[in-house]
Amino acid sequence: MGKGGRKVENGYDTTSVKSFSWDEIQKHNKKTDSWIVLNGKVYNVTNFMKKHPGGARVLSSYGGQDATDVWTAMHNDKDFVGKYLKPLYIGDVLDYNVTEVQKDFRELQKYVENNNLLRVKPMFYVAHLVSILLLEVAGYLILSRLGTSWLPYLAAVMCFVVSQAQAGWLQHDFGHLSVFNSRKLNHIAHHLIIGHIKGASSHWWNFRHFLHHAKPNIIKVDPDVEVANLFLLGETLPKLFGQKKRGFMPYNFQHIYFFLLTPLLLPTYFVYENLYFVVKRRDYWDLFFTLTFFYRMFATLTPILGVWGVIGLFVFERTIESHWFVWCTQMSHIPNEVDFDASKDWFKLQLDSTCNVAPSFFNDWFSGHLNYQIEHHLWPMMPRHNFKKIAPLVESLCKKHDIQYRCKPSLLSAFGDVVRSLEDSGEIWYNAYYEGLH
Incomplete structure (x- = not known):
């Protein structure tokens, strides 16, 4: 009392x-x-x-x-x-x-906390950061020592591509507060990695990505599926757009033009959206870090390539990286259920909207452990080196409650499912628009 x-x-x-x-x-x-x-x-x-x-x-x-x-x-x-x-x-x-699924998942949550699966191995991230910086230095040294003929140029670009892609996975870890125990330290590191090394806004990333995690593949909530101006995902939206004669793209060909638009995401749209976001919101802190990235890039490479040469290298590098980013991030979501909010419980929502790809040293490294997408979505703050420890228990829980645990056998099969899913969605739209639903 x-x-x-x-x-x-x-x-x-x-x-x-x-x-x-x-x-x-x-x-x-x-x-x-x-x-x-x-x-x-x-x-x-x-x-x-x-x-x-x-x-x-x-x-x-x-x-x-x-x-x-x-x-x-x-x-x-x-x-x-x-x-x-x-x-x-x-x-x-x-x-x-609470349902039996919720009870069992909350017991699993206690297991995660009691067995320190939210605790980080510092050297994992130290080694990751060092490799990113070494690759960037290697790219600069190749251009400055070996010249700008096509072979050293391509070698340098690939160093920058790998460095930038892996920095993207690293900023993702800091953004999810999964490295330091301190929220403040994670935020500072996130500003440094995504701003100074990647040239993007921390707040912009948080705004998009937290919404995605809260309600993955939910129409009108998840910004990653709000792409109806270009693509229609899942089964529900293609039917609605077809029946109501909405949209202006030939969606029955979206599985083809996906290959043409994928390379443009990072070098064009994301650059524009980032700058628009920070200027509109007067986010001068994020703008400062973004400008330090471009200052560093031009200051180091302009003496070697000239201003237009630096711009060309940036666009070329981001175009290749864009492929890497899009396929790795979308392989786990596009082929799954995309629908309006049905107020599903957390566990069922994540399992219906995400899938995994079989683990291996290369798959883990190449995707930044996003091949463990299910575990990442269930525990966004879990350090990614611990996903393999909890994955068997998640799969066991799924079997107990007859919930599908999707795990693709390879990256190529997962990539192929993205294309097949886009083709299926396009066909649904075509039938609804021109022939009526069957």
């Missing part, structure tokens, strides 16, 4: 607790009126959303839903974050129950 006869449980004043039914909670699912549920407690996050470090859209995507597992997965400082929740607490869920 607290002072004045107040009843306090776990720091919450429960003197006059209200109870809400799920029917009532689900009504509060708008940006202007949003409630979420965590461990059976109801929180009104309407006025807090704009202050949320992960962005307002992440919170609003769980309005009227149980966000317990996504909250657990996304926060490594739960005691600290919990202090912000207490003023938002408005009551409890009436007859709060």
Whole structure:
């Protein structure tokens, strides 16, 4: 009991607790009126959303839903974050129950925490960073010592490609707060890696990527599937666009022009979107780090290649890297279910929208361990060198509850499924648009 006869449980004043039914909670699912549920407690996050470090859209995507597992997965400082929740607490869920899948997954979550699978091996990331910097230095030395004829030029470009691609996987780790125990140190490192080494905005990446993780492959939430101006993914959107005669692309050929547009993502669209994002939001800190990347690139390479030569090298390198990035990131999502939000529990949502590729030294390195996409989505803050330890237990849990655990036998088979999926979606659109649904 607290002072004045107040009843306090776990720091919450429960003197006059209200109870809400799920029917009532689900009504509060708008940006202007949003409630979420965590461990059976109801929180009104309407006025807090704009202050949320992960962005307002992440919170609003769980309005009227149980966000317990996504909250657990996304926060490594739960005691600290919990202090912000207490003023938002408005009551409890009436007859709060969880499914057997949720119970088993939460037991698995305890296993992860108790067996230190969220603890990092520092030398793994030190070695990774050193290899990235050495490759960049090697590219510069090849050009400065061996000249700019076609063979050393190509060798240098490949050094830059590998360095940039691996830096992309490294910034991904820092962005997910999976390297340092301190949130602040992870953020600083993320600014340095994605800004100074990659030339992109940390806040822009967080804005897109956290939404993707909160609701992967969910239409109108996940920005990675909001590409209807160019591609229609899954089965639902192609049917809708076909029936309503929407869109202006020949989507029945999207599996072909995918090869033509893939190389343009990094050297054109992402450069534009990054600069637009930081300028529009007056994010001068991110703009500073982005400019240091371009300053370093021009300062070191202009004496060798000239200004236009540096621009040409940048576009050439990013074009090759774009292939690497797109195929590795999309092989685990495009071939899977893409649909509107059905309020699935965290475990089922991730398994329906993601898949793995068989592990090997090359596959792990080449994809930045994104071949363990299922485990990464279930525990975004888990250091990637620990995915192989938890993967068998995840697969076992799937078998117990008859949930499909997809694991492709090779990178090439996973890449092929991307093309086949695009072709199938295009055919669905074509039939709906021209012939009606069969």
